[in-house]
Amino acid sequence: MQTQLIIILSVTVALTFVVALVSIGLVIHKAVNAQEIRRRQRLYTHYSEKFAEVLLVDLPPIPSNARTSAIFKQYENLLVPIKKELESLPPVEARLHREMLRGVLVDFARDLSGDAIDRLIYCFYSLDFVSEQIELLKHKHWWVRAQAARDLGLLRTRRALAALTAALEDPHQDVRDQARQAIVSLAGVESLRTILRLTRRMSMWTALELSISVQQYGEETVPYLVEGLDLPDQSVVLFCIEMLAVIGFVSAVDPLRRLAKTYPSITVRAKAIEAMGRLGDQRSEDLLVSFIRDPNPALRLKALEALGRIGAPAALPALIPRLEHGTLQEQIAAARAIAATGPAGMDELHRVAAAGTKRQRAVCLHVIEERG
């Protein structure tokens, strides 16, 4: 018993000693780190200023028929002082400077376009960051690979396209996500076909991130998204429906009608109905009205909500029974759809508010108040 306790005491003392050492180490590290952070900030500011000069300086005009290398030569001249500074540093110091430089380039790339981004991309190539980052796509730590993919995308380095496409098959989700974003930035809208084909079980977060890139291309993406509606992965189909609704292109109506009628999954059919409402095309009205009487409550509700967005006077006779008999959610959605049909619909709501049952009255008053 005594021996056991002595062993426990020894282990405890040893562990406490380790914790104490780590604590002291962290306190010292925190103090030193504060200086290191200040140093990095100074370096960051230094290179930000240098690159601001590189981006802002006016270059002599070049004839339109001049070779690309002439433009590159001009950019290279702008980089000479920075390169000289890097060459003059000892290797350890140079590594830190390069790290800060890369940070500045990546941060600048987020907000730039046009000639400025061309200069930045050239700098990224010329300072040999591209090969370095492509190599990092094979790093053993997934977060290093993900960061490399992100940086290559932000700096629009087309040379990395093959490596990034390979990264779409990376075992880690975050790397695949970053590679996907990077490819859309690099290769443009045409890359969407490959991306959608290679994507499996897309999470909503991934969909949101991808949607930001996709929306930049607007209507150009419609053919690829319509094509995506036929892909086997349901999450990709849902993404395509959502994006078609956001982009709001009417040529999407027919494929959406087809999905709403025939797709095996209720989730996808409901999403297609919702998208039709958001597109607001009158060609959807008949189909939506037919869904009001669908035996599936999710489809009924989505159809009522979609009609509320479109505002279809012809649907009024079909909507009134739903206001009178339905779940509370259906009644509210029906009342909103009735209100959206125009003055006749509002009259109908006032009539039910005066003469309907307690719940019908409450629903109508609620929607009348909403309409202001």
Add this chain to the structure above:
Amino acid sequence: MFEWIINSYLLFVVLYFVGVNVSYTVMMTLSLREILKYMHHNSFSDYRQTVQSELAVGVSVLAPAYNEEATVVESVRSLLKLNYGLFEVIVINDGSKDRTLQRLIDEFGLFQSNQIYAPEIPSKRVRGIYRSRVASYKNLVIVDKENGGKADALNVGINVAQYELVCVIDADSILEEDALQKVVKPFLEDHRVVAAGGIVRIANGCEVKNGRVVRVGLSTHLLPLFQVVEYFRAFLSGRMAWLNMNALLIISGAFGLFRRQAVIDVGGYRTDTVGEDMEIVVRMHRTFRERRRPYRVIFVPDPVCWTEAPESIRILQRQRNRWHRGLMDVMRFHGKMLFNPRYGAIGTTSMPYYLLIELLGPVFEFIGYIATIMLFVRGTANLDMAILFFVVSLLYGVMFSVGGVLLEEISFRRYPNPKHLVLLLFIGVLENFGYRQLTAWWRIRAFFDYARGQRGWGKMQRKGFRAGA
């Protein structure tokens, strides 16, 4: 015979002590791994752009308020400034006896609305729903209801909420501007996530301006400092470890996000317990496992909710007493899950941990003290062994307290000044000499209060956030 019983008990205490410390060590290791994983995973997230997207899910923020006339307007203003695309703020006035409702009506230009909702969870009567005429407050809803307690107020809020996710907070807490963005992310990444909690930090000593913490600092009083270290241990060490095992049992009532439908599916908050925040999470585990429905309960260590910690012994004692009675309720309601492999890691690991270590730990500790004293009285105690054991237990306590501080320092580093770190490390040592024993005693007293049938919250007084440090 008596000696044998006492010695057997002391042997049990030693074994128990070894078990507890092994558990803590494992938990701390798992937490460190989980925190690093979280930090890497989220270093690429552009929350700002993503959650402003029109595709992002909406969030209804529920803030129950009872007699909060002094702070309610500032709290609501702070909530309305949250940085998130689609959200509404629902303040539930739980039958306040002061001018809480009137202050809200005056300040936000409210009118009584005809809004209807489906009362999917039973609750006390709702007297009225108020909305604002001012365009910039369109996402503000005030519900006035009869007094029924925090759980009942939350049930009403869930009924009225129009979005898929509901964020439950205390009306007097401060959410950081980006807290919603960060806590929503797991729901978007994994459709199985039904609940997620954020970290709660102590605001005493911080500088608060316009309902925002603008400078992080530490209190000059000892009690809040002890609680800072305690919260590190509870959130960064405890919950992160349970997250690793998908066996998290608590989401703090001060800041949690739930899938609305999941809360409705389990019947909403129970109104007959003071531990409603833990109870609902345990019930979710129980219900979804029994229904074989895939689900996950998550802890997100980054989104911060700042709260004011009690500065007086009396109020802190009430709070700890209430927490312990809440834990007793949970064990009583869901005793079936204990040691039951049908409930996976919940039944075999986290419920037994909460029973044996969190709930009964103080009892074992105190009986141990009494047994040792009895052996001394009879002159049969081994003094060397007793001292040795006491020293070992203190050293382990110090190690875990300091470990919590170190986890914070390795990960989020919210306290920028090296002096803060030194002070927190010192507090991590100091809390083991008196404070820890005191909280253990309060928790033992909770057993007596529970046996006497005390079920109330006890009066909680708050000083309110100070504008200065």
